Amino acid sequence: MSGRKENTDRSETLPAGALILAAGFSRRFGGIKLHAKLSNGLTVFEQTLTNISAATDHILVVTRADLADSITRAVHSRAPLAQITVCPDSDKGMGNTLAHGVQQIEDWRACMICLGDMPFVNTDTYRQLLIYSNPHTIAVPRYEQKIGNPISFGHDFFEQISLLQGDAGARRLLQQYPDAVHYVDVNDKAILQDIDTPEDIQRWDTTSLD
Numbered sequence: 001m002s003g004r005k006e007n008t009d010r011s012e013t014l015p016a017g018a019l020i021l022a023a024g025f026s027r028r029f030g031g032i033k034l035h036a037k038l039s040n041g042l043t044v045f046e047q048t049l050t051n052i053s054a055a056t057d058h059i060l061v062v063t064r065a066d067l068a069d070s071i072t073r074a075v076h077s078r079a080p081l082a083q084i085t086v087c088p089d090s091d092k093g094m095g096n097t098l099a100h101g102v103q104q105i106e107d108w109r110a111c112m113i114c115l116g117d118m119p120f121v122n123t124d125t126y127r128q129l130l131i132y133s134n135p136h137t138i139a140v141p142r143y144e145q146k147i148g149n150p151i152s153f154g155h156d157f158f159e160q161i162s163l164l165q166g167d168a169g170a171r172r173l174l175q176q177y178p179d180a181v182h183y184v185d186v187n188d189k190a191i192l193q194d195i196d197t198p199e200d201i202q203r204w205d206t207t208s209l210d
Contacts, residue, residue: 011155014109016133017058018126018150020049020082022071022116023090023097028196033117035070036198039205044195046074047119053079055126058108061116062101064090095164102161109135111161112152113170120190120204126150128184138174141191142183148191154180 022045026033034045042050053059059082063071068086075082087100098113105111110133112126125141129152132139139152153161153170157177161170174181193204 011109011135014107015058016110016112016130016152017060017108018052018056018112018114019101020052020059020061020114020116021094021097022061022067023064023087033195036201038119044119045116046078048116049074049078051121051123052114052126053082054123056130057081060085060101060104062087062097093166095166095168098170099162099164102158105158108155109133110152110154111158112150114150117195118149118190120193122188122190125186125188125191128186132182132184136180138177138181140174140181140183141186143186143189143191146192
């Protein structure tokens, strides 16, 4: 029992980081969504990365082989401390991409799963989630009683996430472990804003970026 407590206490002192999923195929967008330009001149991915890196230095970006060069350039420019990993079977679905990313994490107490195509989420939202991230909790952002992204999963859930495949995501864990869920109310409607089309960017761009 003493060894278990020592391990638990140590896990509480580890950092919580951001796992950014940047391997999607943007089939509904009609092009590479991460490369789409915003009104401030940054790409969707660059702005997303900028906002996240202002909240934490512990970042792992998961991408696919044909995007690796552009993702690497963005990382070197916007978040040089971030790490990059290429998922070899990202074409099989987000579950495979997410599982691959979590398998690379060894020393985080929690993993905030971020989508590379959510450039309008405020840095303060990421900071709030990280505050509530611990090994035993699933921290879920909520705006006007609606839950969104990113969601932070404690280390206790890493093993299950690492087994995901296909299009299965990690949200099912919220229903599976309701007692572990901690809702974080945020004043940030961007947690609900999925970008599926170029029109979505135009709709939110001018009102969401400074």
